[in-house]
Amino acid sequence: MVEPYIPDKETQWNMEKDSGCEQVEQGNREVTLQNAWTRGSTISSELNGLCNISRSQISISPHHIISKLTMPFGTKHSPIFFAEAIESFLRQIRIHSEIKILNNFDNILLIHQDKYTLKTQTMEIMRTLEQFGWIISTEKCETEPKQIITFLGSIWNQKEMNIRMSEERKLKMIQTLKDWCNVIYMNKSETIKQLAAQIGRLNFLKPLIKEASLYLIELDKAKTQMLRTESWDGIMVVNRAVIRELR
Numbered sequence: 100m101v102e103p104y105i106p107d108k109e110t111q112w113n114m115e116k117d118s119g120c121e122q123v124e125q126g127n128r129e130v131t132l133q134n135a136w137t138r139g140s141t142i143s144s145e146l147n148g149l150c151n152i153s154r155s156q157i158s159i160s161p162h163h164i165i166s167k168l169t170m171p172f173g174t175k176h177s178p179i180f181f182a183e184a185i186e187s188f189l190r191q192i193r194i195h196s197e198i199k200i201l202n203n204f205d206n207i208l209l210i211h212q213d214k215y216t217l218k219t220q221t222m223e224i225m226r227t228l229e230q231f232g233w234i235i236s237t238e239k240c241e242t243e244p245k246q247i248i249t250f251l252g253s254i255w256n257q258k259e260m261n262i263r264m265s266e267e268r269k270l271k272m273i274q275t276l277k278d279w280c281n282v283i284y285m286n287k288s289e290t291i292k293q294l295a296a297q298i299g300r301l302n303f304l305k306p307l308i309k310e311a312s313l314y315l316i317e318l319d320k321a322k323t324q325m326l327r328t329e330s331w332d333g334i335m336v337v338n339r340a341v342i343r344e345l346r
């Protein structure tokens with residue numbers, strides 16, 4: 100089992116050397132950015148303006164928890180800084196733990212063959228990180244991989260190995276298609292680009308609309324013919340018989 104790890108002076112010096120950070124004493128809580136986190140000297144000029152401090156530093160206290168931390172998120176160097184800062188902590192944890200640790204920026208993956216050992220050491224690692232001022236989002240922690248996930252508007256069932264459209268996206272696409280059909284049915288004309296967008300929606304809705312494949316052939320044929328003489332912003336007349344069926 101992992102005990103909360105407090106580094107000695109030699110280990111503390113190695114951590115500072117690895118991460119390019121240095122130890123500072125805890126300041127007054129009223130000083131908002133006294134313990135602000137910024138990157139090393141290579142980008143200090145950019146972050147000094149954001150954090151309003153004289154030089155870049157990271158607060159690491161071996162005796163007490165840091166009271167105020169500020170990460171300069173929003174800058175292009177934030178992911179680099181975050182990875183460098185947390186790697187020094189994880190390196191020390193790996194030495195004193197029995198489980199394998201993989202990290203990708205702010206995501207940490209813990210691996211062990213025994214579920215009980217994984218659970219107990221996970222709690223110890225979380226407490227260790229929290230002692231150094233890191234905030235762990237327990238809402239995002241999982242011990243069992245999800246079998247069903249929603250990604251890019253589709254529901255991926257990894258247990259049954261299938262992908263289906265979410266109901267919300269399905270209803271939204273159907274309503275958009277109906278609105279488009281009503282406009283075309285009244286005006287009879289549409290740009291080629293807008294027609295191409297509707298053809299793409301029909302491709303997704305083929306399982307729901309029995310005649311969708313037939314309509315797709317007709318609409319795509321009309322689109323191709325118009326593109327021979329017109330640009331994508333050109334106006335074309337859509338077959339009202341097809342639109343009537345889609346409505």
